[in-house]
Amino acid sequence: MQNVLSILFCLSLFYLSVTSRVKAYVTILRFQGLLLTVLLVFPFIHHFSIFALILPATLFIVKVIVIPRYINKIILDLDIKRVIEPTIQPFTFLLLVIFSMVVVFVASNILSKSADIETIPFASGFTAIVVGIFVIIFRKKLIIHVAGFLVLENGIFLFGTAVASELPMMIELGTLLDIFVVVFLMGIAINKISSTLAGFDVTVLGRLKD
Amino acid sequence: MDLLFYALTIQIFSIIAIAILQDNRKASIAAHLLLITGLILGFAVSFSTLVFSNLSSQSFSAFGIPNELFRFDALGLFFLCIVQLVAIPTTIYSYSYLKHYLDEGKSIRSNLVFYAILLISTQMVVIANHAVLFLVCWEMMSTSAYLGMVFEKEKREVQKGAFYYLVISHVVVFLLYIFFFLLHHQTNSWLFSDFHISPESGNLFIALYILSLIAFGMKAGFMPFHFWLPRAHPIAPTVFSAFLSGIIIKSGIYGILRTFQFLNPTPEWLGWLVLVVSMISAIFGVWYALAQHDIKKLLAYHSVENIGIIGIGIGIGFIGSAYQSIPIQMLGFGGALLHTLNHAIFKSLLFIGSGVIYKNLGTRNIELMGGIVHRGKYFVMLFLIGSIAISGIPPFNGFISEFIIYNGFFTTAKELKNYYPLLMLISAVGLAFVGGLAVACFTKINSIMFLGSERKEVKHFHVSIYEYLSLGIFALLCVVIGFYPQPFIGIVNKVLNHGFVPGNSASELLKINWFFISLIFMTVLSGVLLFYFWKSIVQKKYGSRVSAAWGCGYGGLTPRMQYTASSYADELNEISQTVLVYHKKMKVPEGVFPIEGAFESHSDDLVDSKILLPIFRNISSLICRINFLSYTDIRYYIAFILIIISIYSLIAFLWN
Structure with a gap:
């Protein structure tokens, strides 16, 4: 089951790399949040406890409800253009993603022989981290940067479930809080600079320095 | 010893008081009162422990803190006493100092918070027993001192002087990390009470000593590393410069003495x-x-x-x-x-x-x-x-x-x-x-x-x-x-x-006849007092004449004609002109009716002007050469990070 969910997660990354709508990014973030929640709830079906549900519940509220809504609100409030502004062709981007995914999967397959990890969730998580960074590198829009950052964080989460024995719950909750704060700060920053800078491009951010 | 932790807690409450109270004046009064109460209580506890107890084991159970985290041995308590003793009058002064700024309508909250943090962390530094706790408190102490120092941050010299201090504290902490990691590696413990290395371990022993002397010596301000003191002290608010000079540089001495306990x-x-x-x-x-x-x-x-x-x-x-x-x-x-x-x-x-x-x-x-x-x-x-x-x-x-x-x-x-x-x-x-x-x-x-x-x-x-x-x-x-x-x-x-x-009870220190010294002092003092009385009696009888200082009998004096500090020190400064980098610029008045004359003297620090600045100039010119890699766009940097991470992971992957 975990493997199926991880592969679904990977497929969402492919969609991410070819789409050119800002809305689609938000949908993917929701979808990924949902996947992660299910992934976390799944082990507890047999031995249920309220305490174990804290993390999935928080995850669901933050990733599926609050953050996507907030991003949508920013898009509406600031009237951001609905298309992303890529710096390379979507097809090239897709090739890049596929290439890195292959490398990561092969590498983690080799790793799994020596270390105690579950290959598919581990590799999917790692791929998401790489794709998140790619999104940040190859997209201009600031709001897409936030989305890329969130994809990266989702990757870390999946990665965490693959090596669950290493990462205690407190740390995962900590990262969750971190992301929450970062997204809000980014939102506030975008709101603030919208009055001075017309576009929400990172290319013009350089002008903000003193 | 539980009382000591309660005393520290009272001091921490002062920060909360600053946060809660809206009115600046009330916040200042409450915070200072809490700080002084905490300090007096803390001083009473630490002083009485140092003087009256046998110091063998001081246990505590306050707030469920693990017993090995802190240690109340003689050296720690002695420095704790010094910190608290000096902090009490400094805090009293701080109230009056900040009141002056309050009257000008400046916000003093941040300054007060940093002062409280500085006090608390400095007290923690000297009683910490765990190396990591020590480093955390040390870092808090250095950082809060820096933040307090930049109170008048809009001035250029303040930014510059405080920056020197910041750099020095970072170097010190960096060296301390190496120092404690080496100690941990050798003794397999993080506790000060377990650190002990004998000179038989050869090079490591010497390396540890040199590391400690450089790191703590920088903080203390020994000569080649003293350059931050004359830059940071003048620009800091008086409360901070008093505390910096009175206490914080002593933390370097504390460190050196602790090192001696570890390595002897x-x-x-x-x-x-x-x-x-x-x-x-x-x-x-x-x-x-x-x-x-x-x-x-x-x-x-x-x-x-x-x-x-x-x-x-x-x-x-x-x-x-x-x-x-x-x-x-x-x-x-x-x-x-x-x-x-x-x-x-x-x-x-x-x-x-x-x-x-x-x-x-x-x-x-x-x-x-x-x-x-x-x-x-x-x-x-x-x-x-x-x-x-x-x-x-x-x-x-x-x-x-x-x-x-x-x-x-x-x-x-x-x-x-x-x-x-x-x-x-x-x-x-x-x-x-x-x-x-x-x-x-x-x-x-x-x-x-x-x-x-x-x-x-x-x-x-x-x-x-x-x-x-x-x-x-x-x-x-x-x-x-x-x-x-x-x-x-x-x-x-x-x-x-x-x-x-x-252990040796018949100490050389006590053998000096201190009573005799007190007696001589008393005699001298009474002599001075007697002379003063005699003088005032004589003055009453014959009256006294007041004339301009340094007048030497000349009547038409103006304040500008007085003896100056430069002229007083000139002779001594000229002896070591090269070391002091002592310059004089003089324009001697000439002729029967001189029109103008000027004098200016100036001293640079040798370490500063001849060693430190050239080194930094070279470093910055070196860095300028790789300037072509700098972009204004954050995406390039992320790409660089990705490339570096890939290279690292590749190496790590191929290593096995």
Whole structure:
């Protein structure tokens, strides 16, 4: 089951790399949040406890409800253009993603022989981290940067479930809080600079320095 | 010991009080009251523990803190006492200082919060037993001191001076990390109480010592690393510069003494190294001080001098440790410990005094001051007590600790025959020279600042009751330690006997006839008082005549014709022109009716101008060469990070 969910997660990354709508990014973030929640709830079906549900519940509220809504609100409030502004062709981007995914999967397959990890969730998580960074590198829009950052964080989460024995719950909750704060700060920053800078491009951010 | 943690908690409440209370004045009053209550309680606990208990095991159960996290051994408690003792009057002064800013309508919240954090973390540093806790508290101490320092952050010199301090603290912490990791690696423990390495471990032992001496020596301000002191002290708010000079540089001394506890006995050459470095710090510290015009900068150089004197004591102690001689160690370390206490007291007094002068006159330049004695007689008297004490003149406390160090020289000469008598004689002469220069320096500032007539018009000179209170406490301590040193010597002796110098009750420190010294001081004091009475009686009988200072019988004097600080110090400065980097620019008035003349003197720091700045200039020119990699777009940087991570992971992958 975990493997199926991880592969679904990977497929969402492919969609991410070819789409050119800002809305689609938000949908993917929701979808990924949902996947992660299910992934976390799944082990507890047999031995249920309220305490174990804290993390999935928080995850669901933050990733599926609050953050996507907030991003949508920013898009509406600031009237951001609905298309992303890529710096390379979507097809090239897709090739890049596929290439890195292959490398990561092969590498983690080799790793799994020596270390105690579950290959598919581990590799999917790692791929998401790489794709998140790619999104940040190859997209201009600031709001897409936030989305890329969130994809990266989702990757870390999946990665965490693959090596669950290493990462205690407190740390995962900590990262969750971190992301929450970062997204809000980014939102506030975008709101603030919208009055001075017309576009929400990172290319013009350089002008903000003193 | 639980009470001590409650005392710390009361101090932490002061931060909460600042956060809760809306009104600035109320917040300031509440925070200061809480801080002082906490400090007095803490001081009472730590002092009584240090004096009355047998110090073998001090357990505590407050707030469920694990018992091994803190340690209340003699050395830690001694420094804790110093911190709290000095912090009480400084906090009283802080209230008056911040009130001045409140009247101007400036927000003082941040400054007060950083001061509270600084106090709490400094107290934690000296009692921490876990290396990581120590490093965390150390970092908090350095950072909060920096943040407090940049109170007037809009000034360029403040940014620059504080930056020096910030860089130095980072280097220190970096070295300390290596130091503690090496210790942990060797002993497999993080606890100070478990750290012990004997000289048999060879190079590691020496490496650890060198690391510790550089790191803690930087913090303390020994000579090649002293450059941050004269830059950071003048620009900091007076409360912070007093605390910085009184306490924080002492944390370096604390570290060196702790290192000695971890790593002993020391090799002989190390003792000599410390002694020579300290001697250089002491002599050139005071010499540089003599050339300064800025009162706070001058006091900062005096800190270098006094740290040097403390270091001389430590150096003698190290030599004693190399020869396993208990009397030498007792006198060396004893002198160092007592001087640490003394310097903390009189340096805080002098800094707070300089703060009061700055508040009233609006300048730190000695050349623009004068005639303060006519405005605030008692203030000048208190400042004078501090000046006499720092110069090491009897009957105040500076003399007592220097006397112990002199005794250390002579005992070393006596115990270790060979070539030692000659070397110790040279060292004693060096220390005497330092004392002489200190006297010259303080006669300079006292006479120029306080005597004569006003060079710059003083509108009003007001010293508030809080300022008097805080200066008074310091001055009282100077007098008490000077006239009645026995109990303080007893405390130092106890500290040394507990886990420092292997147990010996018939101490060399107590053998000095302190009663006799007190008696002589009393006699001298009564003589002075008698003379004063005689003088006032005679004055009443015959009357007195007041004329302009430095007048020498000439009538038409203006304040500009007075003797200046530069001219007073000129002779001494010219002797060592190259080391002091002492420049003079002079335009001598010529002809029968001279039109104009000018004089300007200026002294740079040798380490600063000849070593440090060229190094940094080279580094920055090197960095300029890789400037082509800098972009304004964040995406390039992320790409760089990705590339580097890929390379690293590739290496890690192929490694197995």
